[in-house]
Amino acid sequence: MSTASPRPAQPLHALVDCNNFYANCERLFRPDLRGRPVIVLSNNDGCVVARSQEAKALGIGMAVPAYRIRDLIEREEVAVFSSNYALYADVSQRVMRVLEEAVPRVEQYSIDEAFLDLSGLADPVALARALRQRVHRWVGVPVSIGLAPSRTLAKLANAAAKRWPATGGVVDLRDPHRQRRLLRLMPVEEVWGVGRRLGRRLRAMGIDSALKLADSDPALMRKAFSVMLERTVRELRGQSCLELEEAPPPRQQVLCSRTFAERVSALAPLREAVSHFAARAAEKLREDGQLTRQVSVYLRTNPHHPREPQHHPLVTVPLPEPTADSRDVLHAALRALETAWRPGHRYMKAGVLLGELVQPRSWQRDLFDHLPTRRRSDALMQTLDRINRAGRGRLFFASEGIRRPWQMRRDHLSPAYTTRWSDLPRVR
Amino acid sequence: MSASPLPRTPQDTVTLLGRGGEFPPCPVPLFEDRVPAGFPSPAADHVEKALDLNELLVQRPAATYFVRAEGDSMIEAGIHPGDILVVDRSLEARHGDVVIAAVDGELTVKRLELRPRTRLLPANPAYRPIELREGEALELFGVVTSVIHSLRG
Numbered sequence: 001m002s003t004a005s006p007r008p009a010q011p012l013h014a015l016v017d018c019n020n021f022y023a024n025c026e027r028l029f030r031p032d033l034r035g036r037p038v039i040v041l042s043n044n045d046g047c048v049v050a051r052s053q054e055a056k057a058l059g060i061g062m063a064v065p066a067y068r069i070r071d072l073i074e075r076e077e078v079a080v081f082s083s084n085y086a087l088y089a090d091v092s093q094r095v096m097r098v099l100e101e102a103v104p105r106v107e108q109y110s111i112d113e114a115f116l117d118l119s120g121l122a123d124p125v126a127l128a129r130a131l132r133q134r135v136h137r138w139v140g141v142p143v144s145i146g147l148a149p150s151r152t153l154a155k156l157a158n159a160a161a162k163r164w165p166a167t168g169g170v171v172d173l174r175d176p177h178r179q180r181r182l183l184r185l186m187p188v189e190e191v192w193g194v195g196r197r198l199g200r201r202l203r204a205m206g207i208d209s210a211l212k213l214a215d216s217d218p219a220l221m222r223k224a225f226s227v228m229l230e231r232t233v234r235e236l237r238g239q240s241c242l243e244l245e246e247a248p249p250p251r252q253q254v255l256c257s258r259t260f261a262e263r264v265s266a267l268a269p270l271r272e273a274v275s276h277f278a279a280r281a282a283e284k285l286r287e288d289g290q291l292t293r294q295v296s297v298y299l300r301t302n303p304h305h306p307r308e309p310q311h312h313p314l315v316t317v318p319l320p321e322p323t324a325d326s327r328d329v330l331h332a333a334l335r336a337l338e339t340a341w342r343p344g345h346r347y348m349k350a351g352v353l354l355g356e357l358v359q360p361r362s363w364q365r366d367l368f369d370h371l372p373t374r375r376r377s378d379a380l381m382q383t384l385d386r387i388n389r390a391g392r393g394r395l396f397f398a399s400e401g402i403r404r405p406w407q408m409r410r411d412h413l414s415p416a417y418t419t420r421w422s423d424l425p426r427v428r
Numbered sequence: 429m430s431a432s433p434l435p436r437t438p439q440d441t442v443t444l445l446g447r448g449g450e451f452p453p454c455p456v457p458l459f460e461d462r463v464p465a466g467f468p469s470p471a472a473d474h475v476e477k478a479l480d481l482n483e484l485l486v487q488r489p490a491a492t493y494f495v496r497a498e499g500d501s502m503i504e505a506g507i508h509p510g511d512i513l514v515v516d517r518s519l520e521a522r523h524g525d526v527v528i529a530a531v532d533g534e535l536t537v538k539r540l541e542l543r544p545r546t547r548l549l550p551a552n553p554a555y556r557p558i559e560l561r562e563g564e565a566l567e568l569f570g571v572v573t574s575v576i577h578s579l580r581g
Binding site for chain 2: 029031032034093094095097098101137138139140417418421424425426427428
């Protein structure tokens with residue numbers, strides 16, 4: 001057999017993960033918070049969803065209800081923030097952009113994580129170090145990078161880069177001996193795709209470390225658990241089974257929903273909430289340059305209060321033709337709400353879902369472009385979006401309400417530093 | 429415009445622009461006589477892109493932030509209170525650059541001097557230069573590349 005043909009390059013994946021992302025976003029324009037513990041709370045200021053290194057050192061756990069650590073917050077002068085999604089999304093986009101400009105194949109995995117395909121590059125570790133420095137300098141948030149022949153190993157390498165500062169934030173896990181050394185140190189629950197529930201079952205079989213999982217029989221794992229776990233085993237052995245997707249499909253749905261600060265029973269405040277979600281959803285739709293053909297509204301009562309009457313309706317209204325006009329979406333959403341709502345229930349959440357999305361081009365839009373109504377609609381929506389983006393107050397539909405008692409509580413919200421002209425950071 | 433009878437919230441000011449009338453959904457007839465689809469405008473080939481200020485002011489979008497100036501410490505450098513500063517974090521700060529730096533936990537805009545020693549200079553004789561304390565490193569946020577100054581408030 002001939003061995004002259006060149007060997008294809010070993011796959012090499014890198015996981016870039018922002019360190020304590022939300023907390024470091026909050027610190028970006030606040031040099032006074034350097035070295036201070038920072039925590040970020042979930043919707044309605046309920047639980048801790050992000051912690052700075054200093055907050056972790058204080059023993060503040062993930063998902064801890066804020067009221068339970070009130071004394072600690074006061075004593076240690078912990079800086080507390082409500083989730084500022086506008087800020088995090090903007091910073092996230094900047095990080096992704098820096099990565100995309102440097103590496104041809106980038107797949108964003110979450111708001112603060114991206115996989116890079118570094119296969120075939122001459123010196124991937126030097127590149128990773130340079131990228132880490134560049135993201136920190138250009139955007140202002142620190143990242144860690146793990147490199148390995150599979151994505152599951154890259155994820156573990158990244159965890160190691162975060163845990164041990166001596167690594168300089170970059171861990172290269174190409175060497176099989178290093179892989180085994182690290183896998184031995186990692187509890188099985190920390191393996192990507194395993195988690196606590198599966199971890200418990202694996203432990204019952206004597207598989208307590210990532211290394212033992214790697215050394216288990218893939219066929220057996222497939223039979224006992226799933227194809228996914230079999231793949232995980234192969235990935236831990238350094239075989240790349242999960243492929244980097246070249247182009248994620250365009251958004252299939254637009255969802256805008258919120259948990260209310262207080263339970264809502266009456267139709268009037270629900271109309272306001274649903275109007276607001278509908279207007280926001282239509283705005284998102286226009287940002288994506290898409291049209292919708294179907295508007296759904298859902299309501300939720302609190303399932304943790306089983307003695308209260310439960311009601312979880314979802315009502316869908318089809319639209320006569322694809323639209324991105326807030327007025328059409330709002331009109332349909334309110335009709336759906338009238339059908340969905342039932343008196344005598346305490347709703348905790350409502351949402352508006354836009355489905356059957358189409359690109360203006362894939363739908364024969366040109367046919368109608370010349371119609372004055374359609375042209376006016378586009379112009380009106382563009383004006384609306386332009387004014388709202390300018391940040392000097394918002395134009396909204398009267399049905400969205402003005403006081404919005406249903407709106408979620410965000411008592412500790414930082415300014416929309418990067419997305420509103422009125423909120424720019426101030427310098428003296 | 430008549431005074432709005434609606435209650436006001438403490439933090440937001442809401443101006444009612446007037447009643448917009450009913451918004452009937454706009455039904456679109458499926459076919460009309462004129463069907464221009466498939467015939468692009470002959471002018472389409474000659475369209476030049478409109479000028480975009482972003483192109484002029486923002487070299488690296490991912491590394492560029494906008495901040496708002498307060499106070500008059502940089503007035504002689506043409507930075508007035510309320511001006512918007514374009515800040516590029518990707519640039520290496522050089523002697524003489526106007527920079528944003530963190531001083532005593534606050535962001536400040538000053539001129540950077542690297543020679544004979546590193547310090548931050550105001551552009552207003554009423555203010556004193558900011559000297560670094562012994563062993564203190566200068567914490568730079570970014571380099572100011574442009575000032576956006578509105579002439580009509």
